Amino acid sequence: MxxxxxxxxxxxxxxxxxxxxxxxxxxxxxxxxxxxxxxxxxxxxxxxxxxxxxxxxxxxxxxxxxxxxxxxxxxxxxxxxxxxxxxxxxxxxxxxxxxxxxxxxxxxxxxxxxxxxxxxxxxxxxxxxxxxxxxxxxxxxxxxxxxxxxxxxxxxxxxxxxxxxxxxxxxxxxxxxGWKRIGCLFCPMAGKMRLVQAERYPKYVKAYLRAFEKLYATGRESMKRWKDHEEMFWWWLKDDRKRVEPDQLMIFE
CATH class of the missing domain: 3.40.50.620 (HUPs)
Structure with a gap:
């Protein structure tokens, strides 16, 4: 009150x-x-x-x-x-x-x-x-x-x-x-809401996929765990709350 x-x-x-x-x-x-x-x-x-x-x-x-x-x-x-x-x-x-x-x-x-x-x-x-x-x-x-x-x-x-x-x-x-907070689309802090956003905004999903394709094309060692940029994107979107393994941090080096 x-x-x-x-x-x-x-x-x-x-x-x-x-x-x-x-x-x-x-x-x-x-x-x-x-x-x-x-x-x-x-x-x-x-x-x-x-x-x-x-x-x-x-x-x-x-x-x-x-x-x-x-x-x-x-x-x-x-x-x-x-x-x-x-x-x-x-x-x-x-x-x-x-x-x-x-x-x-x-x-x-x-x-x-x-x-x-x-x-x-x-x-x-x-x-x-x-x-x-x-x-x-x-x-x-x-x-x-x-x-x-x-x-x-x-x-x-x-x-x-x-x-x-x-x-x-x-x-x-x-x-x-039903949105509790409004911010950047697919923010890592949004949890399951990111999947709701992905369904609602397919054009943004395509834009993100293009960015992930460019990231994957850099050939960094830490990205070899994924077979392609699409798998990497959907892993990021769905599983970011899971434990992050040490080699994944190399993406930011």
Missing amino acids: LIEKTLFGIENKVETAIERLKYFEPPEGYYLAFSGGKDSITIKDLARRAGVGFETVHNLTTIDPPELIRYMRDHHLDVIIDRPAKPFLQRLPEIGFPQRHRRWCCGEYKERGGSGRYVVTGVRWAESVNRRNRKSFETCYKDRTKKYVNPIIDWTDDDVWQYIHENDLPYCELYDQ
Whole structure:
């Protein structure tokens, strides 16, 4: 619930989030990281209500669901689109396919930008075990000039949806079709959802297969375990949660 009774009285999470944004506001305004998902549309609206200065930036990954891109075009034309130097599927043959323990794509595509700025994110404790130690204000460990402000750090999923519905905020249609999180297609963190995506987006499967074909053609020793690029792709898509053997790490060398 957005309004809760605590030992210290009534807590209004919306007011707390707005106060956090006001308190840490830098003179030049915020860099608001916007993915188009439920958390980022919430922090964007909170920043508007707080009256703080900010620019909203979307890091284009080039492998987002088409429904998400369409939603952003329909409802968030003010968002600045930061395009990468190369599309993801051009980088994959050069670096190797990402895995749960080696997600090179996040740093290169999703987390770039914001150096020297105060970056507003929708990071929340409820999202994962790894995020339970995050704070409402923190310094990026990879770039010490980048500061993170996480105004909804203590919100639950229900809190986010309550805020969205109470304020009539439009959101991507994929949520109403059973998607819990929206991000890059075939992300290693998506689990079984990747197979659902493969069935829904056959054109993206073909595009990935072309990238895997180029990767396989490099002839790296670690890829000889698969008979061809198609077997390698479907192994990656279906079995990435299984134990990774040492020789598979050579793909990234």
